[in-house]
Structures are given as C-alpha cells and as structure tokens.
Amino acid sequence: MxxxxxxxxxxxxxxxxxxxxxxxxxxxxxxxxxxxxxxxxxxxxxxxxxxxxxxxxxxxxxxxxxxxxxxxxxxxxxxxxxxxxxxxxxxxxxVQRAIAAHRATPGRLRGVVTGAAVLVMLAGLVFWLPDALIRHAARIAPPAQARNVGLSVLADLERSAGAVCRRTSGQQVLDWMSPDLIGADALIQVVPGPLNGARRLPGDLYVLGSDLLTTAPGPEAAAGHLIAARLAVEDKAVTLDALRHAGLMASLRLMTLGTLPRDAMEGLGEAMLAGPVPRPDLAALPPAFAPLGLSTEPYARSIDPTGAAVLPLIEADPIRAGVEPADLLTDAQWLALQQICAG
Missing domain, CATH: 2.30.29.30 (Pleckstrin-homology domain (PH domain)/Phosphotyrosine-binding domain (PTB))
Structure with a gap:
C-alpha cells in the first residue's frame, strides 16, 4: 500500500x-x-x-x-x-505504515537479488567444482601415478582389442627404440586388435595395434604413428580425459590414496576405439620426422594408400628434401617386433 x-x-x-x-x-x-x-x-x-x-x-x-x-x-x-x-x-x-512498507520494498528486492546471486553461486559450485577438482587431480598427478591411470585405461582397452602381446623379444625391441623415438620414459605396448594407428594413454604410455606391424613392409609406418600420437595430445590432456571418465570420487581417491577403483575406467577403451584417432597438424610431422631420418610417406600411406588425402605430407617428406634415411631396426629386430603377438 x-x-x-x-x-x-x-x-x-x-x-x-x-x-x-x-x-x-x-x-x-x-x-x-x-x-x-x-x-x-x-x-x-x-x-x-x-x-x-x-x-x-x-x-x-x-x-x-x-x-x-x-x-x-x-x-x-x-x-x-x-x-x-x-x-x-x-x-x-x-500513512506512516504505508511509507514504511514502501521503503521496505527495495530492501526485500535486495534480499531477493542477493538470494538469487547466492543460488547462482551455489549452482556454479555444483557444476564447476567437480570438474575443477578433476582438473587439479590430472595436473598434480606425478608420472608414476599417471602411468597407473594409463595402465587402468589399457586394461579396459584390452577387453575390446585383446590382451597386450607379451613376447619378450618383441617387447625388448620396443623398449630399445622408444627413448629415441618418443621419449626416455615412454612405454610402448602392442595389442592384437587393430587400432587404426597408435593411441597415447596417460603416463606416457603408447599402444599400437599389431596390424601396423604385420601388414607394413618396415617399421617406419608404426614409428610414424607413435610420433604422431605424441604430437597429437599432451600427457596431461589424456590424463584429464581419463579422470573425467572415472569421475569425481575416483579422482579424489587418486589424490588422497594414490590409487583408482578397479572399475574406474570401465567402458573407456570401447569409447576410444569408437572415436577417431587424434592426429596432429600434418605440418608438424616433417620437422619431427627429419631429426630421426624418418620418411613421412610410409606413415601417410598407412592413413590413405592413394596418398590423395595426405599429399602435403608426402611432398614434405624429409627424405625427399635430402635428409639421410636412418635404419630404425635391423632385420632381426623387425622380425622380432612383427612376432610380438605370436606364441
């Protein structure tokens, strides 16, 4: 009134x-x-x-x-x-009561606005805080912890792509070539099923499908896919993707106890195989291949045998530009690597 x-x-x-x-x-x-x-x-x-x-x-x-x-x-x-x-x-x-009531209205309005602002802040916390904590867990995870996350992802990936190939002679070749190829702390694993390339998992863990070894004339295509996987996505990014799949409670457990629940990564391997392989900008590959004396053409033609979709990569081949090609593996090493899933 x-x-x-x-x-x-x-x-x-x-x-x-x-x-x-x-x-x-x-x-x-x-x-x-x-x-x-x-x-x-x-x-x-x-x-x-x-x-x-x-x-x-x-x-x-x-x-x-x-x-x-x-x-x-x-x-x-x-x-x-x-x-x-x-x-x-x-x-x-x-009249005094009416004036007092009229003056109280802005106060009530301020109360409503303040209450609404508080609700918005609380809603923001509900939606923002969990992801912020997960991002924090991915950011602070030490290498050994990130590797455990990667092994959990790999264990789930094995359900769809088959168990990791364990033949010792083949794994020794991978361990020998990985420091020069993708990093001193990298670990390369091979699964029997096709992956349409290489996949980078948390903890500097890389997975190859055996098809890249059994159908290629040499190790260059597999090596190219491993380099591409390293350039396509950073380790912290794949760790974050994995922890987002695991969820808030699993991420909190990782931060506090250093371990993940057994089923934290369930379904992630299948989802990875259903999605496209992350690939870097083609222009970034020749400069990464050149110091290793590695040709980009085997990698390019493993993606598109006709070469039409990857012609810039073929034309920018460091070997064509005069870089001395390197022998990645001896014939015996290449044979051992091809047989990593045998027996």
Missing part, C-alpha cells in the same frame, strides 16, 4: 491540535493537516503554515494514550503537537 492509497479516505483531512514550538513556549491552538508525506501545523486565523513535519520521522511520545502527543524527531523532541481527533490519529499512523 502506498501513502497515496492510504490517504484515499482521508483526503483534505484536518483536525484541531495544540502545538508547542519549544518546551518553554505556551501551547497554541493550530489546525493540523496531513499530506502524503508531511504533517502541517497552520494558524487557524490566517491559514499561515507554522511548521512542516516529515511524516516518516514523526514519533508518537505516548502510544495508547490520549491526547496523542507527537514530535517531529525522536532524537530532539523539543517541538510537539497534541491531537485528540481519532480519525487524524488513524490517518497519521496509516
């Missing part, structure tokens, strides 16, 4: 009152007039205003008693007026 509405039934309301300008002054008969926000004391003979009071500040000094005694300010009640008219008393109180 606004003060205007409150005064609907009190329009042009006036009443007699006894006004004292200061405590030592004599009482003076006045006409009290109530407005939307003011209380006016007027000389009854001349209608000259003697005093104007702000209704929101008017204070009743004797609640419940008559005549009602009002002052324009509770902090300095020097000026007073006595009113006996019940209708005038009711009008003053009605």
């Amino acid at each position: 606004t003060s205007s509405t409150a005064l609907t039934e009190f329009q042009r309301l006036e009443a007699q009152g006894s006004w004292r300008e200061r405590p030592d002054a004599r009482l003076r008969e006045v006409i009290v007039s109530v407005g939307e926000a003011t209380l006016t004391m007027m000389d009854p003979k001349s209608d000259r205003p003697l005093s104007h009071w702000s209704l929101p500040a008017v204070t009743r000094l004797n609640p419940g008693r008559l005549p009602a005694l009002y002052t324009p300010s509770s902090t300095a009640p020097d000026e007073t007026v006595e009113i006996e008219d019940p209708l005038m008393i009711e009008a003053i109180e009605r």
Whole structure:
C-alpha cells in the first residue's frame, strides 16, 4: 500500500491540535493537516503554515494514550503537537505504515537479488567444482601415478582389442627404440586388435595395434604413428580425459590414496576405439620426422594408400628434401617386433 492509497479516505483531512514550538513556549491552538508525506501545523486565523513535519520521522511520545502527543524527531523532541481527533490519529499512523512498507520494498528486492546471486553461486559450485577438482587431480598427478591411470585405461582397452602381446623379444625391441623415438620414459605396448594407428594413454604410455606391424613392409609406418600420437595430445590432456571418465570420487581417491577403483575406467577403451584417432597438424610431422631420418610417406600411406588425402605430407617428406634415411631396426629386430603377438 502506498501513502497515496492510504490517504484515499482521508483526503483534505484536518483536525484541531495544540502545538508547542519549544518546551518553554505556551501551547497554541493550530489546525493540523496531513499530506502524503508531511504533517502541517497552520494558524487557524490566517491559514499561515507554522511548521512542516516529515511524516516518516514523526514519533508518537505516548502510544495508547490520549491526547496523542507527537514530535517531529525522536532524537530532539523539543517541538510537539497534541491531537485528540481519532480519525487524524488513524490517518497519521496509516500513512506512516504505508511509507514504511514502501521503503521496505527495495530492501526485500535486495534480499531477493542477493538470494538469487547466492543460488547462482551455489549452482556454479555444483557444476564447476567437480570438474575443477578433476582438473587439479590430472595436473598434480606425478608420472608414476599417471602411468597407473594409463595402465587402468589399457586394461579396459584390452577387453575390446585383446590382451597386450607379451613376447619378450618383441617387447625388448620396443623398449630399445622408444627413448629415441618418443621419449626416455615412454612405454610402448602392442595389442592384437587393430587400432587404426597408435593411441597415447596417460603416463606416457603408447599402444599400437599389431596390424601396423604385420601388414607394413618396415617399421617406419608404426614409428610414424607413435610420433604422431605424441604430437597429437599432451600427457596431461589424456590424463584429464581419463579422470573425467572415472569421475569425481575416483579422482579424489587418486589424490588422497594414490590409487583408482578397479572399475574406474570401465567402458573407456570401447569409447576410444569408437572415436577417431587424434592426429596432429600434418605440418608438424616433417620437422619431427627429419631429426630421426624418418620418411613421412610410409606413415601417410598407412592413413590413405592413394596418398590423395595426405599429399602435403608426402611432398614434405624429409627424405625427399635430402635428409639421410636412418635404419630404425635391423632385420632381426623387425622380425622380432612383427612376432610380438605370436606364441
């Protein structure tokens, strides 16, 4: 209710009152007039205003008693007026309540806005905090912990691609070539099923499908896929993807206990095989192949035998540019690697 509405039934309301300008002054008969926000004391003979009071500040000094005694300010009640008219008393109180309610509205609005802001912040925490914690877990995971995450992913991948090939002579070749090819701490594993390339897993773990070994004339195509897998995605990124799959509770357990639940990566291997192989920008490959004396053409044609889709990669072959080709493996090493899944 606004003060205007409150005064609907009190329009042009006036009443007699006894006004004292200061405590030592004599009482003076006045006409009290109530407005939307003011209380006016007027000389009854001349209608000259003697005093104007702000209704929101008017204070009743004797609640419940008559005549009602009002002052324009509770902090300095020097000026007073006595009113006996019940209708005038009711009008003053009605308008004061209406003004107070109107002033409270912005406060309620601020409360609503503040409450809404708090709810938005809480909702943001609900949706943002879990992923923030998972990202933190991926960022701080030490190499050994990241490797364990990668082994968990590999264990799930084995369900779809077959168990990791364990023939010792073939694994020795992989361990021998991996430091120069992709990094001193890298571990390369081979599974029987086709992977359409190489996959990088957390902890600098790489997985090859045996098809790259059994169908290629030499190790260059497999080596190219391993380099491409290293360039396509960073280790922290694949660790983050794996932990997002595992979820918040598994990530918290990894941070606090250093281990993952047994089934944390269930379904991730199948999802990886169903998705495309991450590949780097083709322009980044020749500079990475050149220091190793590795041709980009075997890698390119393993992706597209016609060469049409990878023609820039073939044309930028470091060997064509005059780089001396290196012998990655001896014939015996290559044969051992091809037979890693045999027996």
